[in-house]
Amino acid sequence: MKNLTRRRFGVTVAGAAASAFAGASFPRIAFAQTPSLQQFPANFLWGCATASYQVEGAVNEDGRGPSVWDTFSHTRGKTFQGDTGDVADDSYHLYTEDVRLLKNLGVTGYRFSISWSRIFPKGTGQPNEKGLAYYQRVVDELLKNNIAPYITLFHWDLPQALPGGWQSRDTSKAFADYAAYVSKHLSDRVQHFFTTNEFVCFTDLSYKNGQFAPGLKLPAAQVNQVRHHGILAHGLAVQAIRANARTGTKIGLAENATVYVPVIESREHIEAARRATREGNAPFLTAVMEGKYTDGYLEREGTNAPKVEAGDMKLIGSPLDFVGLNVYTPEYVRADATPAGFAIVRRQTSYPRMASSWLYIGPEVLYWAVRNVSDIWKPRALYITENGCSADDVITTDGRIEDTDRVMYLRNHLTHLHRAASEGYPIKGYFLWSLMDNFEWADGYSKRFGIHYVDFKTQKRTPKLSAEWYREVIARNAVE
Numbered sequence: 252m253k254n255l256t257r258r259r260f261g262v263t264v265a266g267a268a269a270s271a272f273a274g275a276s277f278p279r280i281a282f283a284q285t286p287s288l289q290q291f292p293a294n295f296l297w298g299c300a301t302a303s304y305q306v307e308g309a310v311n312e313d314g315r316g317p318s319v320w321d322t323f324s325h326t327r328g329k330t331f332q333g334d335t336g337d338v339a340d341d342s343y344h345l346y347t348e349d350v351r352l353l354k355n356l357g358v359t360g361y362r363f364s365i366s367w368s369r370i371f372p373k374g375t376g377q378p379n380e381k382g383l384a385y386y387q388r389v390v391d392e393l394l395k396n397n398i399a400p401y402i403t404l405f406h407w408d409l410p411q412a413l414p415g416g417w418q419s420r421d422t423s424k425a426f427a428d429y430a431a432y433v434s435k436h437l438s439d440r441v442q443h444f445f446t447t448n449e450f451v452c453f454t455d456l457s458y459k460n461g462q463f464a465p466g467l468k469l470p471a472a473q474v475n476q477v478r479h480h481g482i483l484a485h486g487l488a489v490q491a492i493r494a495n496a497r498t499g500t501k502i503g504l505a506e507n508a509t510v511y512v513p514v515i516e517s518r519e520h521i522e523a524a525r526r527a528t529r530e531g532n533a534p535f536l537t538a539v540m541e542g543k544y545t546d547g548y549l550e551r552e553g554t555n556a557p558k559v560e561a562g563d564m565k566l567i568g569s570p571l572d573f574v575g576l577n578v579y580t581p582e583y584v585r586a587d588a589t590p591a592g593f594a595i596v597r598r599q600t601s602y603p604r605m606a607s608s609w610l611y612i613g614p615e616v617l618y619w620a621v622r623n624v625s626d627i628w629k630p631r632a633l634y635i636t637e638n639g640c641s642a643d644d645v646i647t648t649d650g651r652i653e654d655t656d657r658v659m660y661l662r663n664h665l666t667h668l669h670r671a672a673s674e675g676y677p678i679k680g681y682f683l684w685s686l687m688d689n690f691e692w693a694d695g696y697s698k699r700f701g702i703h704y705v706d707f708k709t710q711k712r713t714p715k716l717s718a719e720w721y722r723e724v725i726a727r728n729a730v731e
């Protein structure tokens with residue numbers, strides 16, 4: 252992998268340069284001759300990601316039941332200007348157009364999620380065949396275009412009908428039944444499943460801070476129980492998929508583990524980042540990778556620690572085929588003389604960020620995400636299941652969206668991902684968030700993360716400069 256890179260690329264560019272002279276553009280030649288091109292491994296998977304409630308719309312169609320996000324977004328004051336996912340990108344109807352966008356980019360994978368309440372309108376019980384049929388159509392359209400479907404089973408749109416939501420242990424069991432059903436019916440054509448997306452968002456942000464659906468602010472003991480039910484759901488689903496899907500089906504999760512970046516790349520700070528990674532992610536990724544809660548977490552939570560039943564931790568630690576990491580922003584850490592051995596470094600007020608208040612820019616986060624997780628837990632394979640940014644996109648008078656800030660963000664992040672690949676870490680692919688602008692949860696439509704601009708009045712999709720740029724990255728399998 253290491254030095255494949257420039258030499259091999261040099262051979263291919265020679266041909267490219269020749270054909271470029273035959274009439275194509277000059278910038279292409281200049282680029283091809285740039286010695287700093289960073290080539291990714293052969294068969295590296297390039298993709299884009301979306302999620303059901305953020306893009307589908309059609310909330311009342313074909314038997315879909317309501318999710319907690321329908322209720323939440325329709326509750327006054329919960330989302331930016333009362334925005335909802337009622338229509339979103341209308342992907343439920345426009346999915347063939349969306350597959351065409353993917354095709355034009357040249358991606359080989361598409362990560363999207365299934366709306367649980369389209370399949371089981373009440374969360375459990377009778378499945379809704381029309382819901383399943385929709386996803387079969389999407390999958391078939393992708394396959395027809397040689398794009399591999401990567402399915403997330405739960406990206407926060409929990410069926411409203413489930414009593415108690417994630418406060419109830421029964422929800423974890425219901426999730427396993429739903430995972431069993433979907434994998435049984437789709438694994439003839441889908442090889443990769445992610446169980447859950449980002450534990451902290453559907454547990455803490457939803458049941459502790461009240462920022463996300465269902466918008467509760469529970470005390471610590473109850474929050475820890477919700478967290479436990481979240482990771483238990485994941486573990487039960489892994490088992491359910493293994494028991495029901497075709498042999499060879501690959502299973503993982505998509506997790507936004509906090510990524511601790513050493514302030515200086517020296518031994519002591521690297522070690523501090525490693526310690527921070529284990530403790531900082533103790534209720535979630537650490538528990539999943541180790542099949543136990545760390546002593547530190549249990550001590551910190553004391554009597555508020557989750558109630559764990561016999562066998563839970565083994566299920567939670569079910570072996571995975573891959574780990575998916577959603578990576579956006581770094582947390583800087585340094586070595587410290589305390590027993591924990593690390594301290595979080597506070598950001599200065601001048602620290603740069605993108606259009607979302609939480610999105611601080613630190614491109615090396617992509618390298619450290621892969622390295623920390625690999626060094627500690629040695630997963631068989633890793634994917635970046637989300638990375639991207641919001642930007643204040645404007646349309647020029649001649650209809651272009653020149654999102655140079657997003658290109659800057661992506662280019663720098665991919666450079667650091669390249670470093671991880673070239674050092675031999677088992678990074679297999681990258682899904683850019685997002686294919687197109689969509690319903691950004693509590694921020695509604697005020698934050699645009701897409702590489703395609705969406706006019707939400709007409710549903711017109713327009714490639715931004717970043718889409719053009721990503722297409723070139725994919726075509727060259729390299730970043731400049």
Ligand code: FCB
Nearest residue numbers: 302448449577684691700
């Ligand atoms: C992640 C979510 C995704 C999107 C991006 C910006 O946390 O998984 O749905 O909102 O952030």
